[in-house]
Amino acid sequence: MAAVSLGDMARSFMLRRHTVDLKQTLQRLSNEAATGRVSDTAARVSGDLVPIAGIDASLARLKGYGAVTAEAGVFAGAMQTALGTVDSLASDLGTTLLSASTGGSVALIDATGKDADQKLQTALSVLNTRFGDRSLFAGTQTTSSAIVDADTLLSALSSTLTGSVSAQDVETAVNTWFADPAGYDALAYQGGDALAAVAIAPGEEARLDVTAKDPALRDTIKALAMAALLNRGVLAGDSTGRQDLARRAGLNLLENKTDRTNVAARLGMVEAQIDAATTRNSNEVSALQIARNGITEADPYETATRLDETEAQLEKIYALTARLSRLSLLDYLR
Numbered sequence: 001m002a003a004v005s006l007g008d009m010a011r012s013f014m015l016r017r018h019t020v021d022l023k024q025t026l027q028r029l030s031n032e033a034a035t036g037r038v039s040d041t042a043a044r045v046s047g048d049l050v051p052i053a054g055i056d057a058s059l060a061r062l063k064g065y066g067a068v069t070a071e072a073g074v075f076a077g078a079m080q081t082a083l084g085t086v087d088s089l090a091s092d093l094g095t096t097l098l099s100a101s102t103g104g105s106v107a108l109i110d111a112t113g114k115d116a117d118q119k120l121q122t123a124l125s126v127l128n129t130r131f132g133d134r135s136l137f138a139g140t141q142t143t144s145s146a147i148v149d150a151d152t153l154l155s156a157l158s159s160t161l162t163g164s165v166s167a168q169d170v171e172t173a174v175n176t177w178f179a180d181p182a183g184y185d186a187l188a189y190q191g192g193d194a195l196a197a198v199a200i201a202p203g204e205e206a207r208l209d210v211t212a213k214d215p216a217l218r219d220t221i222k223a224l225a226m227a228a229l230l231n232r233g234v235l236a237g238d239s240t241g242r243q244d245l246a247r248r249a250g251l252n253l254l255e256n257k258t259d260r261t262n263v264a265a266r267l268g269m270v271e272a273q274i275d276a277a278t279t280r281n282s283n284e285v286s287a288l289q290i291a292r293n294g295i296t297e298a299d300p301y302e303t304a305t306r307l308d309e310t311e312a313q314l315e316k317i318y319a320l321t322a323r324l325s326r327l328s329l330l331d332y333l334r
Contacts, residue, residue, distance in 0.1 A: 055292045061202075062285050069200045069278045076208055076271045078131045080264060083210075085126045087260045089119045090220050090253045097227055097250030101243045109242050113230025116249070120224040121150040127212045127221075137212040138191030146191045146212040147221070154232055156187050157225055161234060167244035170234055171226060178222045188221075189213045201277040206270050216259035223252035 093116055100112040127137045128145045137146040147153070160177045164170045177183035194209035212218070227249035235241040 052292065055288050059285060059288055059292075062281050062288070065199070065201055065281050066278070066285075068198055069274050069281065072198060072200060072206060072208065073271065073274045073278065075131050075134070075136070076267060076274060078129065079136050079208065079210060080267055080271065082126045082129050082136060083260065083264045083267065086123050086217070086220060087257065087264070089123050089126075090224065090260065091257055093119050093224065093227060094250045094253030094257075097246045097253070101247035101250060104243060104246075106239050106242075109230060109239070109246055112246060113227065113232075113242075116224065116227035117150065117154075117231040120153075120221075120228040123221065123224055124148075124150055124153070127217065135191065137210065137217070139194050139209075139211040139213075140192035140196075141190065144190050144192075146189070148188050148190060150228065153188050153221075153225055154228055156183075157229065158232060158234075161229075164234075165238075165241075167235065167241050167248055170229065170245055171248050174222060174226045174229075178218060184218060184222075185213060200274055201281055204273075204277055206273050206277070208267075208270060210263060210267055214263060216256065216263045219256045220253065220260060223249050223256060226252070 096112055096115060100108045104112070124147055127147055129136050134142040135144060135146050138144050139146075157174060157177060160173045160183075161170060164173050189212055191211050191213065194211055195207070197205035197207040200206045210217075212221075227246065230242055230246060235245060
């Protein structure tokens with residue numbers, strides 16, 4: 001049988017092709033050794049990419065939940081801080097009003113009225129706090145202030161006091177205005193309906209539905225406003241009536257503390273729910289990433305072994321190429 005040999009040019013092309021293939025393999029294995037991941041995922045899973053696609057979809061969904069829970073958690077925390085401030089203002093003023101109403105001088109009642117006016121302004125400012133570009137207590141009207149300023153509120157209330165000659169008359173007029181849909185809800189509250197629930201985890205929603213129209217906050221504002229009217233000349237010249245009004249406003253503020261606490265507790269439960277969902281989502285992300293890595297990670301020992309073999313083969317080709325390049329017809333004929 002006749003031997004078949006390769007010509008010099010064919011042999012050169014063959015060695016060059018092997019060199020290119022080995023260099024590409026060396027580059028791929030080097031990348032896998034450095035990153036710990038296989039370069040060809042499809043080949044690793046024999047073309048079945050459904051599990052990886054499912055994991056990636058879950059990770060993308062959990063990433064969306066992560067953004068929602070992060071924002072909702074900070075939003076709820078800001079609301080809780082604001083509620084704490086309002087409760088502190090109301091509780092302190094309630095005690096001060098009761099103290100001033102018990103045999104307090106005219107000057108003390110006047111000073112307490114000024115303090116109440118200032119605390120009302122502060123409370124309304126706190127309820128108008130914005131988180132980023134969103135109003136905390138305005139419900140769906142996130143771009144609007146939740147409530148009017150103190151001057152506007154007290155001016156609207158003062159217009160309803162015509163004919164009020166006693167502290168009871170003033171309290172009745174204030175209660176009527178705040179309970180009337182055409183009063184506080186229409187003229188003072190500038191927000192919208194409570195925010196809808198937001199999805200924070202698969203099959204789970206959280207509801208941050210506290211607004212400045214919440215009964216506990218509305219009653220607190222009502223008592224603050226009633227006390228602030230002392231600084232707006234209500235029952236002028238009637239020291240007994242002004243003391244009685246201070247007493248009524250102080251009692252209302254202290255009696256409303258339970259309702260304010262309940263709102264804060266309700267919001268605290270939502271905060272805990274968001275925190276728990278955040279933790280679960282984070283744990284699920286970690287588990288999915290581990291599962292994905294298990295599919296796509298490169299075996300470090302196998303990769304290192306194949307890398308050594310490829311380097312050795314490439315060195316042999318370089319040596320063979322160098323040896324063949326030294327061959328000549330003159331050496332053959334000798």
